[in-house]
Amino acid sequence: MLPTIPTFLITITTLFALPATSLLRFSCSQLVVERLDPLVNPGVSGSPHLHQIIGGNAFNISMDPSISPSDKASCTTCTFAEDFSNYWTAVMFFKAKNGTFKRIPIKGNVGFEQSQGGMTVYYSPQTKGAKGTTAFKKGFRMIVGNPTYRTEAQAKQFRQLTYTCLQNANTRSGETLDFPKKPCPAGIMANVRFPTCWDGQNLDSPDHMSHVAYPTTGTFESGGPCPSTHPVQIPQLFYEVIWDTTKFNDKALWPADGSQPFVWSFGDPTGYGNHGDYVFGWKGDALQKAMDANCNINCPQLKTQSITTGNQCSQKQIVNEDLDGWLTELPGGMRVTIK
Numbered sequence: 102m103l104p105t106i107p108t109f110l111i112t113i114t115t116l117f118a119l120p121a122t123s124l125l126r127f128s129c130s131q132l133v134v135e136r137l138d139p140l141v142n143p144g145v146s147g148s149p150h151l152h153q154i155i156g157g158n159a160f161n162i163s164m165d166p167s168i169s170p171s172d173k174a175s176c177t178t179c180t181f182a183e184d185f186s187n188y189w190t191a192v193m194f195f196k197a198k199n200g201t202f203k204r205i206p207i208k209g210n211v212g213f214e215q216s217q218g219g220m221t222v223y224y225s226p227q228t229k230g231a232k233g234t235t236a237f238k239k240g241f242r243m244i245v246g247n248p249t250y251r252t253e254a255q256a257k258q259f260r261q262l263t264y265t266c267l268q269n270a271n272t273r274s275g276e277t278l279d280f281p282k283k284p285c286p287a288g289i290m291a292n293v294r295f296p297t298c299w300d301g302q303n304l305d306s307p308d309h310m311s312h313v314a315y316p317t318t319g320t321f322e323s324g325g326p327c328p329s330t331h332p333v334q335i336p337q338l339f340y341e342v343i344w345d346t347t348k349f350n351d352k353a354l355w356p357a358d359g360s361q362p363f364v365w366s367f368g369d370p371t372g373y374g375n376h377g378d379y380v381f382g383w384k385g386d387a388l389q390k391a392m393d394a395n396c397n398i399n400c401p402q403l404k405t406q407s408i409t410t411g412n413q414c415s416q417k418q419i420v421n422e423d424l425d426g427w428l429t430e431l432p433g434g435m436r437v438t439i440k
């Protein structure tokens with residue numbers, strides 16, 4: 102999968118200081134940047150805010166949970182070729198002093214530099230306790246985070262939605278719940294970690310969240326136990342998105358009042374509304390096999406494709422609107438609000 106596996110593995114081991122555990126880590130390039138949301142606004146052409154979407158090309162305005170994306174899609178942007186899931190987040194914009202907005206490009210992560218936009222995706226099996234890891238089932242979907250949140254107290258309800266101010270591509274410390282307050286020399290990494298306990302019954306829930314839960318104490322990483330209401334241990338799903346804010350690091354471009362200039366497509370200038378969406382779409386039991394095998398980074402049990410092949414999978418925007426000029430308003434007319 103990667104041309105320079107030895108160097109890459111050394112980098113990972115030393116920089117991420119991972120506990121002695123296993124995880125899948127892979128790249129998914131951009132599929133489309135689009136104002137659609139088949140989870141929150143199914144059937145609505147022009148969801149309230151803009152998203153960047155990765156994964157299989159069965160992503161659509163509505164996605165019937167009884168049909169697996171892996172049966173509909175003909176390609177995926179992910180390097181694990183059996184993964185036709187869709188993963189999406191909001192889109193970051195720079196707000197200029199004159200009030201116009203410019204979309205921030207996304208760049209590939211360490212080891213995945215050729216990736217056109219997109220994200221790095223992780224699935225970590227549970228290593229604590231004897232119950233093992235139950236992979237997501239056909240029809241499973243979930244959301245973490247809340248786009249209406251604007252305060253630290255609200256953001257803390259989600260344990261691990263953060264930003265890393267990248268001093269260089271390898272920075273992995275100093276996570277904050279809000280947007281970094283100073284220019285970040287190598288960009289801003291948005292980190293989206295999902296809850297790791299499932300009620301074992303519902304593939305979704307009205308708020309797309311209550312069928313999953315965090316461990317009762319601590320975090321997934323510290324091995325906290327799942328609550329009795331949500332006893333099933335699911336993999337930890339985790340996205341890293343590297344927003345290449347470097348073109349906007351000149352302080353002369355920043356607001357005179359000392360605030361930072363980045364806003365989310367849902368009108369959040371604080372960063373506390375960070376959120377991510379997931380629609381499971383792995384083929385058959387491929388993900389369960391990978392979890393059972395405790396694959397680390399790469400996984401011989403899974404079929405792979407090159408990043409270049411992943412880059413070639415894409416979709417046309419359904420909602421036709423300009424995303425790349427200096428926009429007089431955020432797509433969808435979303436207003437910037439601090440409450």
Ligand SMILES: *[C@@H]1O[C@H](CO)[C@@H](O)[C@H](O)[C@H]1NC(C)=O
Pocket residue numbers: 158159160161162173
């Ligand atoms: C999206 O859904 C429409 C009908 O709702 C269908 O015509 C179209 O082929 C679908 N696109 C993809 C990529 O599945």
Ligand SMILES: *[C@@H]1O[C@H](CO)[C@@H](O)[C@H](O)[C@H]1NC(C)=O
Pocket residue numbers: 197198199200201427
């Ligand atoms: C607004 O500011 C940006 C960044 O300085 C600049 O590129 C753009 O041309 C300006 N637009 C207008 C309408 O002045």
